[in-house]
Amino acid sequence: SLRSLSLSSSVSQESNNYMRLSDCAFSEISSTVSTPSEDTELTIIEHCIQAFGAVEMCESGVELHSLSAALESFIPIFDCVLPGGAAGWVRDKAKKDFRMNLGKLREAMGYLNVKTTEELFDAEEKGSGETLGCEGLLWMKRNLQMILLLVRFLWEDYKEHGKVTRKVRDHLGESYKQTLKGCYNWIGRKGFSMGLRFAPDDVQSFAMNLGYDSEKNFLESSSELLKISGRALNPVIIAMNERRIEIFSKEII
Incomplete structure (x- = not known):
């Protein structure tokens, strides 16, 4: 059941800051990021923005086919977060797990014949105890929240100081602590x-790993990614909280 999934995958009470993302609005985020022309090669972040911008919102939740495509667009980011051969086994394991969870979601979409997140939650809640789709979506959501919180930390650092003052590694460590660690x-x-x-x-x-020629261009695209992905993921986060599939999880922006 979804209740047992919640109990088996939730964090302890010690992690009350679990997946804590600031409640403040991102009113200062630039809304002027230009849309690349069709003949321009997109960066990884721009591919994600495009994919999340195509996610369809329905009365019964988020449309799963377009959401699964947007989730898949995030996979190349793992190569940039943990680059190099020395981190290869950790990176490859993370990508393998993400693809496995994407497969779980798509398999459940097929055999349950569901089109939206709410239909998926209802079907698995009323089913025989199989929670394949919810489990896959839950773990992908957690991974994305870690990456997006890293992006948010970098953006806030840049906005406060005019440049990013802390190592990307340090910001990633903090985003991991607030999301996946628990x-x-x-x-x-x-x-x-x-x-x-x-x-x-x-x-x-x-930024160069992600295909950008400057820190500024990367951070402007990243701020756009936060807004676009939040539109698609926040309803999923809220629904999972309400159904107790997940706990302590706050919205993207």
Whole structure:
């Protein structure tokens, strides 16, 4: 049942800041990020913006086909967050798990014949105890919240100081602490901690890995990504909280 899924995958009471994302509005985020022309090669972030912009919102939740495509667009970001051969096994495991969870969601969409998130939640709640789709969506949502919180930390650092003053690795460590850390067992935590050592130091290198020629262009695109992804993911976060599939999880923006 969804209740048992919640109990088995939720964090302890010690993690009351679990997945804590600031409640303040992102009114200062630039809304002037230009849309690339059709003949312009998109960066990884721009692909994500495009995919999340295409997610359809329905009365019965978020349309699953377009949402699953948007979730899939995030996979290349793992290569940029944990680049290099030394972090390869952690990165490859994260990508493998993400694809596995995407497969779970799509499999459930097929055999349950559901089109939206609310239809999925209802079907698995009323079913025989199989929660394949909810489990897959839950873990992908958690991964995205970690990445998006990293993006938010970088943006806020830049807005406050005129540049990013902390290492990308440090911001990633904090976003991990507030999101996925409380969901992992000891082995998972040790594995991520080892991989974290190979995350980028400076934001310029991170931006170049993502296909940008400047820190400023990367951060402007990232601020747009926060808004666009929040539109699609916030209803999922809210619904999972209300149904107790997830706890302590706040909205993207």
